[in-house]
Amino acid sequence: xxxxxxxxxxxxxxxxxxxxxxxxxxxGISVSVAAGEIFGYLGPNGAGKTTTIKxxxxxxxxxxxxxxxxxxxxxxxxxxxxxxFLPENPYFYDYLTAREFLDFYGHLFGIGPDERRSRAGKLxxxxxxxxxxxxxxxxxxxxxxxxxxxxxALINEPSLVILDEPLGGLDPLGRKDIRDVILRLxxxxxxxxxxxxxxxxxxMICDRVAILVGxxxxxxxxxxxxxxxxxxxxxxxxxxxxxxxxxxxxxxLSAQAGRTLLKVYEEARIxxxxxxxxxxxxxVHSLLPRTQTLEDLFVDMVRPQ
Amino acid sequence: MTVAVIALNTFKEAVRDRILYLLLFFAATSILFxxxxxxxxxxxxxxxxxxxxxxxxxxxxxxxxxLIGTGLVYKEIEKRTIFTLLSKPxxxxxxxxxxYFGLVLTLxxxxxxxxxxxxxxxxxxxxxxxxKLLEAIYFIFIELILxxxxxxxxxxxxxxxxxxxxxxxxxxxxxxxxSLETLIKKVHPGLGKTLLRGLAAVLPDLExxxxxTEVVHNLPLPASLLLTATAYGLVYAAFVLTLxxxxxxxxxxx
Numbered sequence: 001x002x003x004x005x006x007x008x009x010x011x012x013x014x015x016x017x018x019x020x021x022x023x024x025x026x027x028g029i030s031v032s033v034a035a036g037e038i039f040g041y042l043g044p045n046g047a048g049k050t051t052t053i054k055x056x057x058x059x060x061x062x063x064x065x066x067x068x069x070x071x072x073x074x075x076x077x078x079x080x081x082x083x084x085f086l087p088e089n090p091y092f093y094d095y096l097t098a099r100e101f102l103d104f105y106g107h108l109f110g111i112g113p114d115e116r117r118s119r120a121g122k123l124x125x126x127x128x129x130x131x132x133x134x135x136x137x138x139x140x141x142x143x144x145x146x147x148x149x150x151x152x153a154l155i156n157e158p159s160l161v162i163l164d165e166p167l168g169g170l171d172p173l174g175r176k177d178i179r180d181v182i183l184r185l186x187x188x189x190x191x192x193x194x195x196x197x198x199x200x201x202x203x204m205i206c207d208r209v210a211i212l213v214g215x216x217x218x219x220x221x222x223x224x225x226x227x228x229x230x231x232x233x234x235x236x237x238x239x240x241x242x243x244x245x246x247x248x249x250x251x252x253l254s255a256q257a258g259r260t261l262l263k264v265y266e267e268a269r270i271x272x273x274x275x276x277x278x279x280x281x282x283x284v285h286s287l288l289p290r291t292q293t294l295e296d297l298f299v300d301m302v303r304p305q
Numbered sequence: 306m307t308v309a310v311i312a313l314n315t316f317k318e319a320v321r322d323r324i325l326y327l328l329l330f331f332a333a334t335s336i337l338f339x340x341x342x343x344x345x346x347x348x349x350x351x352x353x354x355x356x357x358x359x360x361x362x363x364x365x366x367x368x369x370x371x372l373i374g375t376g377l378v379y380k381e382i383e384k385r386t387i388f389t390l391l392s393k394p395x396x397x398x399x400x401x402x403x404x405y406f407g408l409v410l411t412l413x414x415x416x417x418x419x420x421x422x423x424x425x426x427x428x429x430x431x432x433x434x435x436x437k438l439l440e441a442i443y444f445i446f447i448e449l450i451l452x453x454x455x456x457x458x459x460x461x462x463x464x465x466x467x468x469x470x471x472x473x474x475x476x477x478x479x480x481x482x483x484s485l486e487t488l489i490k491k492v493h494p495g496l497g498k499t500l501l502r503g504l505a506a507v508l509p510d511l512e513x514x515x516x517x518t519e520v521v522h523n524l525p526l527p528a529s530l531l532l533t534a535t536a537y538g539l540v541y542a543a544f545v546l547t548l549x550x551x552x553x554x555x556x557x558x559x
Contacts, residue, residue, distance in 0.1 A: 014559065057392040060557035077394040085392035091385040093314070095321040107310045108393045152389065162392075 003068075004160050004191045005033040005056065010065035012051055025051045026062070027215040033193055033208075035159070038186050040202040041195040042294075043212035044302055049195040050088055052212070053164050057085060070159060081109065084153035088164040088195075090145050094138035098129060098148050101137060102155055109156040116155075123151035126181060143174045150181060161185060163194040167201050179205055203294040211301055218301045227297055231289045234270055236262045240282025249273045259285060307395045308403045315407020319373055325415065328372070332365035332419050336426060354430060355438065355521045358423045362416065363445045363517075367476055369415055370408070370449045374456025375468035377404045378553075387558055398550045405457050405546060412449050416442060440531075441520040447538035448514035452476060454545040461552045479511030513537055 010029040013022050025048045033039045043049050054060045056067055058075050072079035092101060099120055106116035124130045127147040132140065140148065146169065153161055166182070167175045175198075182192050182205055196202050202209065203223065210220040219226060236250075239259045243252045249272050250264035264270055270287070277284055319325055339357030343350035378401070381387040390400065420442045427435055455475050459468035485505045492498045513534050519526050 014557075054388075054558065057388075059388060059391055060559065061555060077396055080392065080394040083392065085389065087385065087388040087392075089385075090389070092389065093318065093386055095318055096314075100317075104310070104314055105389075105393065108307060108390075108395060110306065149389075156393075 002035050003032050004035040004070060005031070005193060006066075006068045007031045007052070007056065008066045010052065010055060010067065011063045012048075012055060012060065013063055025215050026055070026065075029065070029212070029215070029217055031210050031217065031220065033160075033191060035191050036186065036189055037207040038182060038192045038194070038205055040206035040209035041193060041212065042197065042199065042202060042209055042298065043195075044197060047212045048215045049212060050164055053085075053162055053193075053195060056162065057083070081156065082159045084156060084158035084161045086146075086149045086153040086161075086163045086166055088168065090149035092137050092145065092149065092152070095136060097134050097136050098124065098140075098151075099133045101148065102151060105152050106155045111156070119155055119157075120151075123154055126154075127151045128177065142169045143171065146170055146174070146178070150178065154185075158190065160191045160193065163192065165196055166194055167196060167198050175201060199293070199295045199298055209294070211298060213302050219297075223294065227292050227294060230291065231267070232265075232292055232296075233290055234264045234267075235286070235288045235290060236264060236270070236273055237285040237287075238262065238273070238277050238282055239285065241277055241280045245276060245280075246273065249276070307399045308406060311390075311395070311400060311403025312405075312407035312410060315377065315404050316410045319408060319411040320414075322373065324372060325369065325411070328365055328369050329415060329418060332361055333422050335361035335365065336419065336423050340426060340430075351427075351430060352521055354427065356517060358426065359438070359441050359445075359517045359520070362419045362423060362442060363448070363515075365419065366412060366416055366445055366449050367452055370412055370452045371456050371469050371472040371476070373411070374408055374453045375460045375463075375472060376465045377408060377457060378460040379463070379465050379468070382558060391558070397553050401457065401461075401550055401553055402546070405453060408453050408457075409450055412453065413446065416446055416449070437520055437523070440526070441516055444514040444516050444534060447535055448511055451509070451511075451538045451542045451545070454542040454549070458545050458549040458552070461549050461556070475509065476511065479509040480515070482508040482510050483512045509541060510537075 008030050010026050011024070012026040013024045015022050029048070029052055031041070031052075041049055041052070051060065055062045055065075056069065056074055057080070067074040069079040070082040093104070096104065102120035102123060103116050106119060111119070124133050127150055129144065129147050129151065132144060137145065137148065146166065150163070150166065153163070163182070166178055170178065179201060182194070185192055194202075194206075206223060208220070208222050209226065211218045237259055238246070241260070243255055243260055246252050246260055246262050249269045250262045253261040253263055255261075262273065264273060274284065276282075336358045339354045339361070342357055343353040346353045381390070381404075387400075391397065420439065423442075424434060424438060427438065452472065452475070456468060456472045459471045463471065482505065485501060485508070489498060489501050489505065492501060516526060516530070518524070
């Protein structure tokens, strides 16, 4: 598959404070995003996710490194005709109505008036904002701004959509809606580059991820390659058996209302626990094998830093 | 094309801003107040009406240019709307010029509104439409074109309050810089005189755009003045805008 975004050896230092102190935010980032995939750019707060995105879009100038966007150098305005962008905590012109807002951005791409009107109508429907089409943006809630921001990012029918924390500040229903839109974009053959720290959402939709910590990429690849599918442990909730007896087979984590949550690491012990429960005429309430999640991987990588 | 789209949006932003109407209201009040002042004056009452009216248009036009102009770029950065805008296929210079022409368009409309109120007041007093007054308003417009460029330049790297102070200082210095010429005449030749000459060359001379006396007293205007004042204003504005583009070109938007 062809590469739509490639970042090579990106470095950026900022000087902050009254007596300027240099702080290196990006320490040589290299990322490559293939056309047609959903790429997750993960990292804790302050890792440099937004800084990377701003470098890609030409909002800040890197100290070193090369960025290629849709086959052109990123500072060439033509490269941006194929890009849509939703910033983190979107702030927009609050004196415009939603429809005027979409029309303005469509106009910047040189789209004709009829086409702009038709696209704005479709996008308002896609993000479920038709009812607020003629309200000024200053009356919008955080979630509504996020939705209209996503519509704005799609007005030019881009090949690459860059979303900075698109699920931040949304309620569960809103998150699901945005996730659905992102998946639909992939079905339409578009590439999505999204940064986030809400790992469950990323895990559900991303093809590949890069994990960024302290300005360095610690890991990059297909989710299935990064996360082992091996069972790490099994969680068993039982009642009618004493905690002390269970401790011989695993790690009792909590006991509430007569039920004990037991963490069993060895597979052979699971059968022993079940036998014990049967002998004591106890009850097994649930048995859940746990594989590694993106969150486990993330925590493992971030913690030593 | 892109410049025009941004300019129209800036115009929309300005005309939906309450501060513009507040200033327009005070400008109209001030123009109409000239009628009251005329009643209290001995002598040519029409002179007072025209003088105060034109001075009001000039002052409130300058306030509009400064108060809106200094917030134009700063607000985009502060409210982070610039992130989305510059992620589109537009150059930073196009963004700046769009903002600039949007405000110039707004000021043109506002000057037209103030001009109509002023001409109507004069018409009520004299029964004649004095088109010569339009010449004075045209000169004020050229001055505002320059002042807007200055406000925009400061807005590229400073907060609105500081930018307003800087732009106001430019306006005041520009209207008094002619007195440097008087000083130069009185200073003995030497380093001091050379320095003063240099300063006089660099500082703006906004009195070039002040033809109120000629218009009010119906004095003949030199034919070349229209051309030289227009050229002076436009070239100076172009120079300031180039500086603004240079400042803005390599700026990081964190």
